[in-house]
Amino acid sequence: MMLSKIKRSMAIFAACALLFGCAQSAGSTQSTPPGAPAEASQEEPAGEEAEDAAAEDSGTAQTSTEGAFLDPADRVPMRVGALKGPTAIGLVRLMNDVAQDENAGSFLYAFTVETDPSAIAAQMIGGELDVALVPANLASVLYNRTEGGVVVLNINTLGVLECVSADDTVEHITDLAGKTVLSTGQGATPEYALKYLLDRYGVTDCTIEFHAEAAEIAALMQEREDIVAILPQPFATVASAQNEAYSIRFALTDEWNALGEDSALITGVTVVRREYLESLAEPVSIDFFLNDHTWSMIGAMTDPEGTAPLIVAQEIIGNENIAKAALPRCGIAIEELTDTQLPGYAPYQGERMKELLSGYLQTLFDADPSSVGGTLPGDDFYYIPGDS
């Protein structure tokens, strides 16, 4: 069952990767806005079609998937660190597959899940992790602190920040004026995204009160009904499910996109230690990891039913139903392709990642250079497949 699902999503991904590749090389621009892969689950039938189509077109699809398998004897260890939150959700399927069968991945994976981004950062610097899923600005900070010692592989999480409140007059960022807003993620994406939006929308009298963990804010929301909070998914769903008075009022991603600027709100990216990346020799390549990760993300997006229990098993969310409800809003960075002949999905990698991420980091840098570690990373920060 599990295997057939993996194979299915593989086929879909393969067909799309091919198409996406063509679209890219033809220089056509993607008109689909990044940021809303949310309704994927409802597009399940389209996914089935893609499967059929991919099956019919198996000739081309097969050739592109064949390379995704590595002789098990060639596999090398890879230590992957993730954060307990939205960034890890795209990874839970891979984690589960590996837990059930250690040969399921292209690498001999060892996963570490932490709650504190700096714990992951410290392990990356100390060489105890090879690959890490970190907040976008922290990736740049790591690059600067290690003098270029990390390389970014993909965008794994788009905007996941949402405003939760019991007050139904709160509908936009401008409604936060004069209010005290509780938020997590000081020094990470939530703080910078929120401050940037407040600044751009001209809100000057909003007080931000930071808390270390979303659970802390959720606890406060259980006893008080006057709280306005900015929480990342899935915690926004968890908190609003706990107390009926609360509901999700608006998504910061929508407010960001409404500015009409050429940048997207990016939450999480995947980085690899340069030393590790350079140690990989034929036939091993980091591209195998990217494929594993992409399949895992597509799986989480297209199959909430099957992924929800895995999210609970990883202790990211305590309740399966809430996990299922939150999944479509978790910003999994897979783009649904609608303007191509075959419906399909594409990850944010290579040139496309570079364009979006560098634009986002530039925005952060303009607002506060220390948020990205003082300077913007150079071109060698971005991993472009087949460009080594």
Add this chain to the structure above:
Amino acid sequence: MIFITYREIRKNQVTKGLKKAASILFWLLLWQGVSVLVHNRVLLVGPAETAGALWRLLPDAAFRSSVFFSLTRIWAGLIAGCVSGILLAAISFALPVLHTILSPLMQAMKSVPVACFAVMLLIWTGTAYTAMIVTGLVVFPILYLNTFQGLCETDRELVEIADMFTMTRTDRIRHLYGPAAFPFIRSAVQIACGMSWKSGIAAEVIAQRTMTVGNDLYRAKVLLETDTVFALTVVVVLLSFLTEKLMLHLMNRISKA
């Protein structure tokens, strides 16, 4: 030879000063040496980089307002904890039943981790007063227990004499209990000064109240600015030292009065 000339005293002081300077220099050099060996600006920075970060911080208005905020809150907590600890100890001494009731609570408070106080206060009072109340709660049992012990050490014979001469209560406090408890209170205050900064900053880190030294420390940690972490540590150590000197000076003034 019991007689020591003024010159010999001076000479002694100078050599003592030199020894102190040499030992500080020794540790600074060792620190610099290790940091050069480690050669990783995230894992460890040397004294030179720390001084550089300090130089960058000092003219920063935001940093100075952080220091001001933390300083006033921690001092308020320290003084409130000290005064209430001493007063309650005096009352307990007069009313032994109160001491029996309070002593298990004091023993427990002494061992409750700062993190527990901070987390509970965050839920009860929000982030604004967390550091101040935590500081007070940490300092309070230290002063209570030491003052009480000091009062118990009062010479029994002197008390009997005071009874014979029907000494007034004010005089007893001034000439009997005060002098007996003072050395205990003095050493307790000295410990409390150090503890107030340790616990206050820890509470600020947990509370994440912006514009406090503890939160600056947290941000520096998140953004992997190790040099700033070290510079802030130096600032806290200096503030703690300053607090201790000021409080001891204050204590001496009170004892003379």
